[in-house]
Amino acid sequence: MRTRNAVVLISLMIAWVTALLFVVGFGPVTGNSALAAGNTAQLDQADAQLQQLLQLGRQQVTGKLDTVVKWQGEWKTSLQAKPAAERLAAQLALPAAGTENVQGHKVYTSEGLKGAVMGKLSLMEVDGALYVIYRLDAEASAAAKLVQLQHEAGQLLLDNGVAAAWNGSVQGLAPLPGKQAAAASSAGGSSEDTFVMLNHMEKEAGDLQASPIDSFEDGTTVSRTYEVPSFGITTLIGGRKAGLQMAAHTDTVTGQQEVSWGSPMLTIEY
Numbered sequence: 001m002r003t004r005n006a007v008v009l010i011s012l013m014i015a016w017v018t019a020l021l022f023v024v025g026f027g028p029v030t031g032n033s034a035l036a037a038g039n040t041a042q043l044d045q046a047d048a049q050l051q052q053l054l055q056l057g058r059q060q061v062t063g064k065l066d067t068v069v070k071w072q073g074e075w076k077t078s079l080q081a082k083p084a085a086e087r088l089a090a091q092l093a094l095p096a097a098g099t100e101n102v103q104g105h106k107v108y109t110s111e112g113l114k115g116a117v118m119g120k121l122s123l124m125e126v127d128g129a130l131y132v133i134y135r136l137d138a139e140a141s142a143a144a145k146l147v148q149l150q151h152e153a154g155q156l157l158l159d160n161g162v163a164a165a166w167n168g169s170v171q172g173l174a175p176l177p178g179k180q181a182a183a184a185s186s187a188g189g190s191s192e193d194t195f196v197m198l199n200h201m202e203k204e205a206g207d208l209q210a211s212p213i214d215s216f217e218d219g220t221t222v223s224r225t226y227e228v229p230s231f232g233i234t235t236l237i238g239g240r241k242a243g244l245q246m247a248a249h250t251d252t253v254t255g256q257q258e259v260s261w262g263s264p265m266l267t268i269e270y
Helices: 006-023 032-060 081-091 140-159 178-183 191-204
Strands: 066-075 098-102 105-114 117-126 129-139 165-174 211-218 221-227 235-237 240-242 244-250 257-263
Touching: 032 066, 032 140, 032 165, 032 191, 032 257, 066 140, 081 105, 081 117, 081 129, 081 140, 117 140, 129 140, 140 165, 191 221, 191 244, 191 257, 211 240
Parallel strands: none
Antiparallel strands: 066 129, 066 165, 098 105, 105 117, 117 129, 165 257, 211 221, 221 240, 221 244, 235 240, 244 257
């Protein structure tokens, strides 16, 4: 299971992040007290939604549960790209930023390991404005440290004036449930197995009272997007607030079920 390079998708993500900020009520506000309250609400909601994703993953995944958190958004600042990247890297306790060329764009990057959590900062100029992505990768065994670091990083970016939106995903391998596992073909999985798996994932998430609002099918991959009443960080799909996306993919060679949960949407490959 490979993860997409978020920098490559920047041009597509900017509009999504902008819309997301307004949908959840974390867009521009007036006054320092209102800004602080909005930031605190977003940080607390991000912590809660990450914990929920981890719980869903732990209920079903056997073995390693990969977890990815991203804070990303536009940064309106008087700083140029290089000093802006240097400032954020220093504040995030990362090494000095270097440069990469991605699709003709100069991207300033810095990454470092904090305990068992890998952090990567990416900053580039897009249409005259700076765009920032801070990504954290860890296994679920480092969940406590990850939650702490995601909160601290979000606070730092928001305090600097970055219009940062949060996104989280967990991913791993899960066995087919019950009788379906016994009946699965030893020669590999099938599209039917994929639907069985996703339906099981949906059942296990029943306590969230998730209401499906969109779906996607492609051979042995299927995903569904849901509105979740308790999730405050959402994005609009068809006029409804999407807060959770779940996906299952059957490896037709091994028959293994690759399962993913993302909030408000999956931004990793599934």
